[in-house]
Amino acid sequence: MLHFPIYLDYNATTPCDPQVVEAMLPYFTTQFGNAASRQHALGWQAEEAVDYARKQVAALIGADVTEIVFTSGATESNNLALKGLAEMYAAKGNHIITCVTEHKAVLDACKHLEKQGVLVTYLPVDREGFISLEQLEAAITPQTILIAIMYANNETGVIQPVEEIGRIAKQHGVIFFSDATQAVGKIPVNVLADGIDLMSFSAHKLYGPKGVGALYIRRKNPRVRITAQIDGGGHERGARSGTLNVPGIVGLGKAAELCRLHLQAEGGRLSQLRDQLEQGLLLLEGVQVNGGADNRLPHVSNLAFPNVDGNALMLGFNKNIAVATGSACTSASMEPSFVLKALGLPDDLARSSLRFSLGRFTTVAEIEYTIQRVSETVRSLRALDPFSAS
Numbered sequence: 001m002l003h004f005p006i007y008l009d010y011n012a013t014t015p016c017d018p019q020v021v022e023a024m025l026p027y028f029t030t031q032f033g034n035a036a037s038r039q040h041a042l043g044w045q046a047e048e049a050v051d052y053a054r055k056q057v058a059a060l061i062g063a064d065v066t067e068i069v070f071t072s073g074a075t076e077s078n079n080l081a082l083k084g085l086a087e088m089y090a091a092k093g094n095h096i097i098t099c100v101t102e103h104k105a106v107l108d109a110c111k112h113l114e115k116q117g118v119l120v121t122y123l124p125v126d127r128e129g130f131i132s133l134e135q136l137e138a139a140i141t142p143q144t145i146l147i148a149i150m151y152a153n154n155e156t157g158v159i160q161p162v163e164e165i166g167r168i169a170k171q172h173g174v175i176f177f178s179d180a181t182q183a184v185g186k187i188p189v190n191v192l193a194d195g196i197d198l199m200s201f202s203a204h205k206l207y208g209p210k211g212v213g214a215l216y217i218r219r220k221n222p223r224v225r226i227t228a229q230i231d232g233g234g235h236e237r238g239a240r241s242g243t244l245n246v247p248g249i250v251g252l253g254k255a256a257e258l259c260r261l262h263l264q265a266e267g268g269r270l271s272q273l274r275d276q277l278e279q280g281l282l283l284l285e286g287v288q289v290n291g292g293a294d295n296r297l298p299h300v301s302n303l304a305f306p307n308v309d310g311n312a313l314m315l316g317f318n319k320n321i322a323v324a325t326g327s328a329c330t331s332a333s334m335e336p337s338f339v340l341k342a343l344g345l346p347d348d349l350a351r352s353s354l355r356f357s358l359g360r361f362t363t364v365a366e367i368e369y370t371i372q373r374v375s376e377t378v379r380s381l382r383a384l385d386p387f388s389a390s
């Protein structure tokens with residue numbers, strides 16, 4: 001039995017896993033304490049819950065508990081990493097290297113820093129969506145304090161060569177920050193193996209609640225320091241003040257644990273479903289995969305349907321299937337996706353593209369229905385347009 005709408009927009013957000021909700025519930029009511037209240041049991045219980053969640057989160061990414069700072073989500077973590085680092089290391093240098101396909105939360109924080117006199121290099125990407133390691137290394141100057149390259153792209157799922165970037169950063173004594181919001185919990189991410197010094201991620205992209213996330217900050221080899229961007233009671237070792245969102249943090253912890261336990265099996269299952277979806281839709285004339293197909297997240301497929309407008313296509317089935325055109329963050333505007341344009345897609349092909357992102361609750365029946373329904377819609381739209389390919 002199919003339940004509509006079929007949700008294939010897991011990169012925009014995920015539903016909370018029922019086990020996550022269950023873990024959170026007591027912390028709204030009976031265990032409502034403030035984790036900073038040291039004088040009574042309600043406070044201690046809240047603190048204990050936060051400590052446990054911190055262990056669960058650290059275990060997912062191979063970090064130490066002292067290296068996890070809880071935030072309101074990846075947007076805040078990205079801002080804290082970039083602005084906090086630029087401020088702390090201003091005396092050392094004023095140059096940051098990032099790339100054109102980063103999330104807006106990184107790009108706009110960089111723009112903000114540029115207004116304050118920081119120099120930012122925006123590396124291009126090739127047709128598959130990868131940065132060039134040669135260009136990265138060539139861009140490093142004695143003034144470079146940070147390399148900010150995302151782990152996996154939210155629109156295409158393309159995974160950057162993170163380990164190599166980490167190695168280059170280390171060789172040159174530059175700090176490496178990665179927005180890993182789409183990768184953490186989906187593929188193995190280990191801050192030691194990957195050589196990452198700062199890393200953002202978010203609960204609502206990994207079956208946890210909205211409004212909570214984390215920033216990993218390396219404590220040794222090298223010890224990374226950042227300037228807090230929210231001042232107050234000195235929570236989170238002074239890195240991020242504000243009463244802790246205890247239920248949210250408990251939810252992030254539980255979500256992280258579930259991802260760690262199921263990552264391998266879930267990745268295998270989803271890549272099979274994704275491949276099935278892709279093979280089905282690639283039977284349509286001219287359909288192409290956007291982004292390097294070989295180094296992608298297992299659950300993401302971004303497809304271009306030439307001679308069909310993406311919005312018209314989506315309107316043809318969006319009562320029954322939820323997918324994204326371009327990125328969710330810019331879909332309010334009709335601009336073609338800047339990420340797809342950076343891959344070299346012309347405007348019309350970028351506008352003809354849809355992102356399918358699968359997840360924990362996606363079934364074979366849903367994929368079969370989606371192939372059939374999208375194929376029908378593409379064929380009927382093309383039949384209406386006498387100039388298009390069939």
Ligand SMILES: *Cc1c(COP(=O)(O)O)cnc(C)c1O
Pocket residue numbers: 011012072073074075076103105150152153154179180181182201202203204205211212213
């Ligand atoms: C969703 C997302 C963000 C923003 O995360 P929020 O927790 O919603 O603020 C940042 N970066 C990437 C790559 C994302 O996919």
